[in-house]
Amino acid sequence: MPIHEQSLIRPENLKTHDKLVLDGVDVSGHWSTFIEPRVVTDYNEALQEEIAALPGGEHIHRCWQCGSCTNSCTVNAVNPDFNPRFWIYLIRMGMESELLRDKDIIWQCVSCNKCTYACPRDVFPEGVMKATAHWLELQGHTPKSKSTLFDEEFTEQVMATGKIEEGRIIRGFFAKTGQALMQDWLVEMAKRLARRLPIKLGFLMGWATIFRPRTRGWSRAGEAIEEYVHEQQAKQRKALSLE
Amino acid sequence: MNKYRKVAYYPGCALEGTAHAYNRSTKEVGKALGLELDEVKNWNCCGAMEVKNVDPKVQTYLSSRVMSIAANEMGADVVMAPCNGCYHNLKKAEHDLAQDAGSREVVERISQKAGHATYRAGQVETIHALDWIKHGLGEEGLKRKVKNSLKGLKVANYYGCMYTRPRHIFPEKDKGPGTESTSQPHFMDDLLEAAGAENVDFPLKTACCGGAHTLSDSDISTKLVLNILRAAEAAGADVIATECPTCHSGLEMHQVRAEKVFGEKTKVKMLYFTQLLGIALGLSPRKVGVHENVSDGIALLKDKELA
Numbered sequence: 001m002p003i004h005e006q007s008l009i010r011p012e013n014l015k016t017h018d019k020l021v022l023d024g025v026d027v028s029g030h031w032s033t034f035i036e037p038r039v040v041t042d043y044n045e046a047l048q049e050e051i052a053a054l055p056g057g058e059h060i061h062r063c064w065q066c067g068s069c070t071n072s073c074t075v076n077a078v079n080p081d082f083n084p085r086f087w088i089y090l091i092r093m094g095m096e097s098e099l100l101r102d103k104d105i106i107w108q109c110v111s112c113n114k115c116t117y118a119c120p121r122d123v124f125p126e127g128v129m130k131a132t133a134h135w136l137e138l139q140g141h142t143p144k145s146k147s148t149l150f151d152e153e154f155t156e157q158v159m160a161t162g163k164i165e166e167g168r169i170i171r172g173f174f175a176k177t178g179q180a181l182m183q184d185w186l187v188e189m190a191k192r193l194a195r196r197l198p199i200k201l202g203f204l205m206g207w208a209t210i211f212r213p214r215t216r217g218w219s220r221a222g223e224a225i226e227e228y229v230h231e232q233q234a235k236q237r238k239a240l241s242l243e
Numbered sequence: 244m245n246k247y248r249k250v251a252y253y254p255g256c257a258l259e260g261t262a263h264a265y266n267r268s269t270k271e272v273g274k275a276l277g278l279e280l281d282e283v284k285n286w287n288c289c290g291a292m293e294v295k296n297v298d299p300k301v302q303t304y305l306s307s308r309v310m311s312i313a314a315n316e317m318g319a320d321v322v323m324a325p326c327n328g329c330y331h332n333l334k335k336a337e338h339d340l341a342q343d344a345g346s347r348e349v350v351e352r353i354s355q356k357a358g359h360a361t362y363r364a365g366q367v368e369t370i371h372a373l374d375w376i377k378h379g380l381g382e383e384g385l386k387r388k389v390k391n392s393l394k395g396l397k398v399a400n401y402y403g404c405m406y407t408r409p410r411h412i413f414p415e416k417d418k419g420p421g422t423e424s425t426s427q428p429h430f431m432d433d434l435l436e437a438a439g440a441e442n443v444d445f446p447l448k449t450a451c452c453g454g455a456h457t458l459s460d461s462d463i464s465t466k467l468v469l470n471i472l473r474a475a476e477a478a479g480a481d482v483i484a485t486e487c488p489t490c491h492s493g494l495e496m497h498q499v500r501a502e503k504v505f506g507e508k509t510k511v512k513m514l515y516f517t518q519l520l521g522i523a524l525g526l527s528p529r530k531v532g533v534h535e536n537v538s539d540g541i542a543l544l545k546d547k548e549l550a
């Protein structure tokens with residue numbers, strides 16, 4: 001596979017005059033191509049440190065920009081704008097406003113860890129993607145992604161009962177994100193199951209979930225986890241100067 | 244005695260829910276092969292792929308509790324997890340607890356408050372259901388028990404992401420002959436071949452199905468799954484064999500979604516490798532829960548005269 005490059009020159013900054021004569025010489029067309037100068041003044045020198053203060057971002061400083069992460073990335077293969085190597089570069093350079101141009105797709109990392117497998121510097125780029133997505137949310141640059149809402153729904157259930165039940169998670173998540181549970185394809189899937197297994201239909205859609213799996217004697221563990229999570233969240237907000 | 248013949252069993256949440264068929268077929272195959280399972284008492288969820296995004300050390304704690312019960316309350320040496328997510332998380336916890344003082348501190352603190360013994364790295368060995376059969380019995384032993392050879396069944400073996408990545412949490416892999424490979428895993432291929440199946444050359448063994456965003460970014464998941472299904476069909480497979488409830492349900496769900504939302508129909512079937520082994524061992528499709536799968540494998544099995 002080729003190395004996936006990301007040009008630092010934006011297409012809109014490449015200027016070409018269709019008709020241009022300079023000192024009597026015709027330089028129309030590509031002859032006159034030049035790059036509009038761009039001066040970056042809004043560096044955020046704390047950016048790398050802020051990302052490194054969030055879980056997963058700890059090792060961002062190790063990156064030497066080889067590009068193996070982007071080259072192996074599952075999401076990059078679907079969307080070439082998804083470029084972990086480039087974002088790590090921007091973060092290390094403190095180019096916050098450049099990073100923000102891609103703010104709405106960073107959360108799409110599917111945690112496949114192909115990048116972590118390929119990275120020669122143990123940067124753990126998968127973690128850096130998660131840290132960056134959380135940084136965007138904490139700073140208010142993006143609303144909580146659906147992925148974050150799903151993680152939170154899941155974690156709340158684990159903290160509460162020690163176990164999860166898929167139907168309940170799906171219902172909780174759809175409620176949090178304001179989506180209809182009766183999506184065509186979910187219904188179709190349930191129908192296919194119901195042909196052979198009527199019980200499972202109810203289980204999946206949560207209509208018949210009376211029984212809620214739980215770990216016995218979980219409450220102390222759940223409370224200890226919750227206390228720890230709150231402590232960590234306060235620390236992170238402090239590191240990002242949000243207090 | 245071979246320590247893999249009797250193991251502590253950590254089924255995980257998915258196997259109590261949508262992947263009931265995987266739980267059932269794993270137990271049936273164990274019985275038929277004389278491999279014993281002793282379920283971890285009062286286990287908890289390992290946090291799947293979600294809790295780590297809220298806090299990775301909480302995930303480490305969740306996994307450590309499961310291993311602590313196996314080691315300290317059941318005296319087990321080996322914990323077997325059939326779910327890639329559970330297997331991966333226990334392995335990751337093992338790695339972090341051995342390497343990172345910060346993780347040890349958090350696990351100690353929560354364990355104490357929760358009132359159980361703190362798990363110490365090295366107390367148990369975590370294995371996958373594939374290791375259990377491969378090391379507990381092996382291909383030769385399996386061959387001797389095959390009553391209904393899978394001859395003529397073309398299988399694409401799909402391992403997903405978390406069985407091999409990231410490699411640093413699997414120190415026992417990539418150690419040469421007889422060990423599992425993280426770039427070209429083959430344990431499932433080996434077992435199904437011993438059961439008579441014809442494994443096709445499948446390039447997407449460790450591709451990602453987008454499981455992390457199966458509901459939060461469904462279009463990406465559907466595209467990734469469709470790649471996998473098409474590649475399996477192009478390789479001539481009748482069946483994709485799976486070894487993880489999340490991978491399995493991801494393929495099944497998005498096969499339906501691809502059809503309903505994108506109008507892309509594929510016909511390859513998904514079966515857990517334990518269902519295929521069960522059939523090879525002479526168990527009925529019902530006994531190994533084939534009727535519980537979304538993708539209906541019964542007709543195919545009949546067609547191949549396996550049921």
Ligand code: SF4
Pocket residue numbers: 062063064065066067068069070084085088115118119120121122123124125
């Ligand atoms: S693979 Fe690692 S070192 Fe290379 S660019 Fe990506 S994060 Fe940096």
Ligand code: SF4
Pocket residue numbers: 069072073074075076084108109110111112113114115116125126129
């Ligand atoms: S973990 Fe995320 S960033 Fe890394 S390869 Fe997978 S999708 Fe890309």
Ligand code: SF4
Pocket residue numbers: 164254255256257258287288289290291292326327328329
């Ligand atoms: S990874 Fe999945 S199956 Fe395993 S314990 Fe967690 S939620 Fe349950």
Ligand code: SF4
Pocket residue numbers: 112327402403404405406450451452453454455487489490491493
């Ligand atoms: S293949 Fe899919 S379900 Fe399986 S481990 Fe990867 S993302 Fe998860």
